[in-house]
Amino acid sequence: MALADEAKRVAAQFDFTDAELNAHVQEFLKQMGEGLEKDGTSMSQIPTYVTGVPNGTEKGLYLAVDLGGTNFRVCSVTLNGDTTFNLTYNKVAIPKELMVTDKASKLFAFLALQIENFLKEHHAEHFESHRRRRATISTASGYKEDEVFHLGFTFSFPVQQRAINKGNLMRWTKGFDIDDAVGKDVCALLQTEIDKLKLPVKVAALVNDTVGTLMARSYTSTGANRSTLGAIFGTGTNGAYIEKTSNIKKKIEGEYDESTGEMVINTEWGSFDNQLNVLPTTPWDKKLDTQSVNPGFQMFEKRISGMFLGEITRLAILDMMQSKDSTLFSDDNSSHNDWTTTTTVAGQSGLYKQWGLDTAIMSVAAADNTPELSSLRQELEKDLNIYTPSLEDAHAFKIVADAVARRAARLSAVAIGAIAIQSGLLKDPEAEVIDIGVDGSLVEHYPFFRDMIYEALRAIDEIGIQGVNKIRIGVAKDGSGVGAALIALVAAKMDKSDDVPLATEVKRELDSIPAETGLSNMAMTVGGLVGVAAVAALWWSRQR
Numbered sequence: 352m353a354l355a356d357e358a359k360r361v362a363a364q365f366d367f368t369d370a371e372l373n374a375h376v377q378e379f380l381k382q383m384g385e386g387l388e389k390d391g392t393s394m395s396q397i398p399t400y401v402t403g404v405p406n407g408t409e410k411g412l413y414l415a416v417d418l419g420g421t422n423f424r425v426c427s428v429t430l431n432g433d434t435t436f437n438l439t440y441n442k443v444a445i446p447k448e449l450m451v452t453d454k455a456s457k458l459f460a461f462l463a464l465q466i467e468n469f470l471k472e473h474h475a476e477h478f479e480s481h482r483r484r485r486a487t488i489s490t491a492s493g494y495k496e497d498e499v500f501h502l503g504f505t506f507s508f509p510v511q512q513r514a515i516n517k518g519n520l521m522r523w524t525k526g527f528d529i530d531d532a533v534g535k536d537v538c539a540l541l542q543t544e545i546d547k548l549k550l551p552v553k554v555a556a557l558v559n560d561t562v563g564t565l566m567a568r569s570y571t572s573t574g575a576n577r578s579t580l581g582a583i584f585g586t587g588t589n590g591a592y593i594e595k596t597s598n599i600k601k602k603i604e605g606e607y608d609e610s611t612g613e614m615v616i617n618t619e620w621g622s623f624d625n626q627l628n629v630l631p632t633t634p635w636d637k638k639l640d641t642q643s644v645n646p647g648f649q650m651f652e653k654r655i656s657g658m659f660l661g662e663i664t665r666l667a668i669l670d671m672m673q674s675k676d677s678t679l680f681s682d683d684n685s686s687h688n689d690w691t692t693t694t695t696v697a698g699q700s701g702l703y704k705q706w707g708l709d710t711a712i713m714s715v716a717a718a719d720n721t722p723e724l725s726s727l728r729q730e731l732e733k734d735l736n737i738y739t740p741s742l743e744d745a746h747a748f749k750i751v752a753d754a755v756a757r758r759a760a761r762l763s764a765v766a767i768g769a770i771a772i773q774s775g776l777l778k779d780p781e782a783e784v785i786d787i788g789v790d791g792s793l794v795e796h797y798p799f800f801r802d803m804i805y806e807a808l809r810a811i812d813e814i815g816i817q818g819v820n821k822i823r824i825g826v827a828k829d830g831s832g833v834g835a836a837l838i839a840l841v842a843a844k845m846d847k848s849d850d851v852p853l854a855t856e857v858k859r860e861l862d863s864i865p866a867e868t869g870l871s872n873m874a875m876t877v878g879g880l881v882g883v884a885a886v887a888a889l890w891w892s893r894q895r
């Protein structure tokens with residue numbers, strides 16, 4: 352079989368028809384409903400205890416930390432209460448040996464140490480004066496409450512929340528595996544390590560990254576057009592949306608503000624359809640799952656998010672290479688190869704290693720529409736040690752990688768579409784816009800990911816062309832504005848007429864922070880961190 356035909360045969364296994372799309376939406380709505388009724392369902396539908404956004408009267412110095420799939424970020428936000436603020440942040444990669452280990456304390460001690468380093472580096476004066484004072488104080492805690500930093504903790508894993516600052520880890524995702532932590536309160540785990548270092552820090556709010564995104568995004572779409580969903584399509588995938596408390600049939604433990612009649616729900620949609628009632632499953636999906644640290648879990652995430660798409664592609668490509676009639680990356684193609692040298696795949700190529708194919712190369716494949724596919728061929732050589740691949744090789748690779756990503760985008764539309772339907776806003780003539788805030792490497796860096804989502808949304812029966820025109824998906828590009836607006840909301844009691852200049856002013860502040868990896872990326876990160884700082888501030892102000 353010609354190489355292109357062989358690639359098309361593999362790619363066809365990732366087709367996801369409009370009929371399947373619609374069936375998935377119905378199943379998603381069903382599983383959302385189940386999760387609102389009882390615990391232990393596939394989608395956890397976790398009440399977050401976040402019932403509104405901060406009111407802008409909060410003041411003070413807040414810390415925010417973010418444990419995502421790859422990095423740990425520490426940030427401090429000074430909310431001045433007069434529309435101004437100061438913001439600083441550090442980022443470190445989480446060492447692989449702490450992601451999979453025996454004791455939770457090893458990971459959390461590392462996190463506490465980063466907080467200490469951050470305080471020493473950026474708040475040395477405050478830190479040292481507290482340390483001196485502590486030595487002379489005889490109370491158990493050693494600090495007066497108003498000397499303590501209140502910390503918002505963005506923890507991007509499934510947590511059964513029990514209060515705004517308490518939550519037990521349900522399970523790890525995204526390659527983390529520390530059995531000892533499962534079932535424990537992650538705020539307490541962090542607090543214990545913070546206390547061991549005698550830091551003047553109190554964990555005040557626990558927030559999932561999707562909730563932070565929703566909080567940050569909400570500000571720019573206030574009133575009738577406020578944001579409905581915050582979603583992440585990055586290393587992992589998940590969404591948090593605003594639900595009527597009357598629809599939450601399961602018991603919400605503890606206290607929360609009932610006055611708004613709403614609560615943000617962390618869906619944990621990465622686990623949608625773990626039972627595989629509807630999800631499409633190729634032999635490569637099966638293999639990926641079996642070889643993962645959590646077989647049978649996060650089945651939706653394993654077909655969508657950045658951590659897994661490269662691996663699915665690798666497994667499919669490897670099978671093609673190893674099938675006996677295939678000419679993929681073999682010298683047979685060299686006769687067509689304009690580089691006139693021999694195609695070879697080095698023994699140490701990532702193609703032969705689990706997780707060896709970075710999803711980023713799929714973005715290069717999607718972006719390269721030149722007749723020679725030269726960027727992709729260079730990348731295959733640089734990243735995967737496939738030397739002098741032919742045009743046909745690169746073309747075959749592109750066909751398969753594009754198909755894997757396209758299925759992921761269409762599955763993403765299932766979640767977004769279902770939540771748009773659940774919100775009731777599609778049928779509400781008053782609602783002009785259904786605003787959705789998204790963040791993560793796929794929506795930021797994968798070409799046309801958002802376009803593919805829109806195309807699929809249009810094909811959902813209950814949405815159609817009319818519905819899709821109402822749906823506004825805002826990507827990280829707006830992140831600085833979003834974060835800025837939220838800070839503005841938190842930092843100042845605002846006069847409505849001041850909204851625009853204030854947000855612009857704060858945006859300018861955020862934009863001036865030097866970016867390590869590109870401004871838009873960094874800015875949204877900051878937006879999320881500010882989101883959690885704001886929740887901490889809100890919580891603390893209500894305690895007083």
Ligand code: BGC
Pocket residue numbers: 419420506507508509524525559560561583585586587588589590619621652
């Ligand atoms: C986690 C979620 C998180 C998402 C995006 C998933 O693996 O279960 O809690 O929101 O990744 O970071």
